[in-house]
Amino acid sequence: MPPPRTASRTTAPRPPEDRHFVTALARGLDVLACFRAGDKLLGNQEIAQRCHLPKSTVSRLTATLTRLGYLIQVEEGGKYRLGTATLSLGSAMLVRLDVRQVARPLMQELADFAHAEVSLGTRDRLSMIYVENCRSSAPHTASLDVGSRISLTNSAMGRAWLAAATVDDRNALLAQIRDRSETRWPAMQQRIEHAMQDYRSLGVATSFGDWQKNVNAIARSFQPGGGLPPMVINCGGPALRLTQDALLTDVRPRLIEIVARIETALYR
Incomplete structure (x- = not known):
């Protein structure tokens, strides 16, 4: 897959009277x-x-x-x-992120079935960040790894996160994106609204050439518990091999099942 596009970043807005914000x-x-x-x-x-x-x-x-x-x-x-x-900050978080250990074997199972890349991620400001990644033995044009960032609005992973977010959180984020992308916002808003409809009807968010022209992906969010924000499992790859029909017909039911198994294991 081609390298990820640059994602916009900004500090979350805060009330002017917040005396505790340094x-x-x-x-x-x-x-x-x-x-x-x-x-x-x-x-x-x-x-x-x-x-x-x-x-x-x-x-x-x-x-x-x-x-x-x-x-x-x-x-x-x-x-x-x-x-x-900086190593102590990131490694301490990843080691204590139990969801990675639970999800990884199931992610690898899906990657081998779909001949694709399967990733676990969550939101960081205005982008999604990978915290785990599995890939099949099928050849890939490129690979994204732990720490990689992708678009919040154009990727299946980002759209699935937006679908799982509370209304207040989603509106606050979209307001930031709108302010930073005024000229592109109408088209972006339309794609996001369509993605929300997809998630409600299909159970997954989709991105067919939206994030990268030759990349298709679907994603489903879940609640990992432990006070953590929503996380997302994404399955994607080159569009020539991983077609829209294959993702929706063959991969989608397995992705939904695997996410349910992860949630069950986490909540035991």
């Missing part, structure tokens, strides 16, 4: 979060553009994060890469 901390976390799976090095200018912050502010943040070990400055070019201190 803006400096939020901006520092935004800097760390703007590094994506395919990035090796980023400069202050690129970080400033992604975080929508002044370059002078970013310079202070990157200097602080470098001193703490969350970033490493590469002398040649003066750009930054994620530091080893």
